[in-house]
Amino acid sequence: MALRMNVQARLDHRFAATYNRFMAAAERRWAYESRGQLLSGLTGRVLEVGAGTGVNIPHYKNADHVVLVEPWPAMRSQLHQKVARDARVATTVVDAVVEDLPFPGASFDAVVCTFVLCSVEDSYAALAEIQRVLRPGGTLAFLEHVRGGWLASRVQDLLTPVIRRFAAGCHPNRDTEGDIERAGFTVLQSETLKPLPVVPWFAPFVKGAASPADHP
Numbered sequence: 001m002a003l004r005m006n007v008q009a010r011l012d013h014r015f016a017a018t019y020n021r022f023m024a025a026a027e028r029r030w031a032y033e034s035r036g037q038l039l040s041g042l043t044g045r046v047l048e049v050g051a052g053t054g055v056n057i058p059h060y061k062n063a064d065h066v067v068l069v070e071p072w073p074a075m076r077s078q079l080h081q082k083v084a085r086d087a088r089v090a091t092t093v094v095d096a097v098v099e100d101l102p103f104p105g106a107s108f109d110a111v112v113c114t115f116v117l118c119s120v121e122d123s124y125a126a127l128a129e130i131q132r133v134l135r136p137g138g139t140l141a142f143l144e145h146v147r148g149g150w151l152a153s154r155v156q157d158l159l160t161p162v163i164r165r166f167a168a169g170c171h172p173n174r175d176t177e178g179d180i181e182r183a184g185f186t187v188l189q190s191e192t193l194k195p196l197p198v199v200p201w202f203a204p205f206v207k208g209a210a211s212p213a214d215h216p
């Protein structure tokens, strides 16, 4: 058991250390631009959960204050450096998990999830907590890779147990937009992205905005 945890910790550490390299080609081709389209218009108090290495930081241009939540030390140390170098607005880094956020209810105008709802163990627990901290009428901004079509989703189902181990808990077979709706959000806008070359287990992607259903 201890050996297994040790091996997993090493795999997670390696993932954190190589994440930017792993994503570099996708960021150059389409992801960095998509992040900008999603985030540059957000205003007020913005919470980003699972902020990773901080790729989104330069895109926050109009927010009053950005809070970046990241539970992994190996990611958080990169976040601090990136904030010092690239933040354009007041930005704070917090050690927490999305399922148990240390903030009062209705305390954020927007919550951001990019490539993170695939990683959390229980996406409904995460979405319930996001819903709690969002103010009425607030925005959940998301960019996620999601479950593919009939054939791709079968491949994703087969590969998920392996990918989870090597990519820090990632579930490539999640219907994340469906989960967002089932968790009680109304999807206000959504775009499906299929950038080339298609990697069947990490495609398609959805980029969009949702609001707590009671407060459209």
Ligand SMILES: C[S@@+](CC[C@H](N)C(=O)[O-])C[C@H]1O[C@@H](n2cnc3c(N)ncnc32)[C@H](O)[C@@H]1O
Binding pocket: 049, 050, 051, 052, 053, 054, 055, 069, 070, 071, 072, 075, 096, 097, 098, 099, 113, 114, 115, 116, 119, 120, 121, 168, 169
């Ligand atoms: C694939 S990385 C994405 C990083 C970043 N959001 C991005 O867009 O590049 C997934 C991130 O989710 C974080 N994460 C995993 N489980 C989490 C949880 N329960 N609460 C908050 N963050 C979590 C990981 O630490 C990691 O930083």
